[in-house]
Amino acid sequence: MKKDKVFSFVVRHLGFLKDVPLLPHVFDSLLKFRVFLRNPVLLDWLDEIEAEVLQWEGTVVGLHQYGGIQFDHKGKEIGHLHSNGLLDVLYTREMKLLLLKEGRIQPHHVFEKSGWISFYILTKEDKNYAKELLKIAYDQVQKKFATRKPYTAQSVSP
Amino acid sequence: MTTNFYRATLLKGFAMSNLLALLMVGLFKYTKLQDSGALVFSIFVIVPILMGIVSSWFWMKINLKSNALVGYSLINGSLAILFSYVFLREGVICLLIVSPLIFVFIIAGAFLGKRMFQKNNQTLNVSVFSLLFVVFVTDSLSEHNYVNLVADEMVINATPEQIWKHVVAFEKIEKKDDYWLFQIGMPSPAQTTVEGYYKGAGRKCIFSNGYTFDEKIVTYEPNKDLTFDIIGQPLDPEIMGHIDILRGQFLLKDNGNGTTTLIGNSWYRLHVFPIWYYDIWAKSITRNVHLRVMEHIKMLSEKG
Missing domain, CATH: 3.30.530.20 (START domain)
Incomplete structure (x- = not known):
């Protein structure tokens, strides 16, 4: 998987600035500007992914706190997409291991040992795979909500 | 959506955001908020962000794709730079130096606005505008040396x-x-x-x-x-x-x-x-x- 060297450099060396209000969004705009000049079709693919995810029941899109857009289902994050085409998705550890075996994803670019994974969208096929990755995470979150016991007075009584 | 409606909406976005910028910069220059005559960071950061947000408010009606939003934001920034050349009599090299800053913050404002207006939360919108305005005024009144x-x-x-x-x-x-x-x-x-x-x-x-x-x-x-x-x-x-x-x-x-x-x-x-x-x-x-x-x-x- 080809890495975005500029992005990796900024995350590694200037990551401490991520909590400065608006700064991650300004950086993400810089990425958009670069993509617009060098590979505008990527922005179309990101729009397409966003449109597809928003069709799934109960999903909403918002700004990710560290730049890019974030997909949520019932208040729980499914994943987020940076404007350079880097998709970060959260899975259970078992699912992460399973997907790693497919060889297309990598452990998260910062939190390698967590359930997060990273995937760079570089081609049209990658775009379709990104949708699949998000759908798997969506199904996982949905399943979790479905199996969660409903809150009743009886269930909390001693 | 007709072509005329599309064009009119685009124009409104360009016109209103540039008018806002003109008003803010005019207010700053002619009320002499800065004794030293310094051009504060708000002029190059807060004003372009607000321009982006304002243009986004108009353009949400035509649901622009990301490429179009970046492209039109660049045109919007270019217009602001052109107006600075005409009205503020800035030099060409100066404007060349300032342009990356203007473009990036206008794009940031446009996408920030897009997400803000998607939420359709008036409290959030008013809060963001108020916060940016407070930063603009505070920065304008602060000493710069x-x-x-x-x-x-x-x-x-x-x-x-x-x-x-x-x-x-x-x-x-x-x-x-x-x-x-x-x-x-x-x-x-x-x-x-x-x-x-x-x-x-x-x-x-x-x-x-x-x-x-x-x-x-x-x-x-x-x-x-x-x-x-x-x-x-x-x-x-x-x-x-x-x-x-x-x-x-x-x-x-x-x-x-x-x-x-x-x-x-x-x-x-x-x-x-x-x-x-x-x-x-x-x-x-x-x-x-x-x-x-x-x-x-x-x-x-x-x-x-």
Whole structure:
């Protein structure tokens, strides 16, 4: 998987600035500007992914706190997409291991040992795979909500 | 959606965001919120973000794709830059320097606005606008003062005595400019003349476009130290109200082996903010002014 060297450099060396209000969004705009000049079709693919995810029941899109857009289902994050085409998705550890075996994803670019994974969208096929990755995470979150016991007075009584 | 509606909506976005920028910059300039005349960071950061948000508010009706939103934001930024050229009489090089800042913050504002208005939460919208406005006013009323020094050094294969005469004044630099900003039209140092070889003497630094910096020698220690204050700057729109060159200095250090280290120092005051952006340019330009002059002195001194 080809890495975005500029992005990796900024995350590694200037990551401490991520909590400065608006700064991650300004950086993400810089990425958009670069993509617009060098590979505008990527922005179309990101729009397409966003449109597809928003069709799934109960999903909403918002700004990710560290730049890019974030997909949520019932208040729980499914994943987020940076404007350079880097998709970060959260899975259970078992699912992460399973997907790693497919060889297309990598452990998260910062939190390698967590359930997060990273995937760079570089081609049209990658775009379709990104949708699949998000759908798997969506199904996982949905399943979790479905199996969660409903809150009743009886269930909390001693 | 008809083509006319699309075009009218686009135009409204361009017009209203630029009108807002014009009002804010006008308010800032003509109410003299800054005693020092500095152009604060809000002008280059908060105003473009607000422009992006305002244009987004109009453009959400035509549901622009990301590429279109970036493209139209760039056009919007270009219009703002064009208006700055016409109404604020800014120089072309200055506008070139400021443009990346304007473009990036307009794009940031446009996408921020897009997400804000998607949520359709009036409390959030009012809060964001109020917060940005408060930052603008606070920044405009705050004191801004930034002075910096740029120092460069060069080893010359000549004695301090051989170098000194070329430090105080030198004939025209014939070498072609090799710094890209000089190549595209920023004036570069061309010649220095002096009234006399003593403390208090007047000195003139003449640039390639004929503009002259008037200087006065304040330290004159032959073969060691030439320090001069800048007492008159040219009325060039590229520097007027943006940077004041305060003082220049050449120090010569005998290395004891037939070579001399020539040190060039310049002190300047910046009137444009944010410093983290403009000081990169100020340092780069000052450094290239130094290097052009110092390389010329080196060439003359080593020639004998």
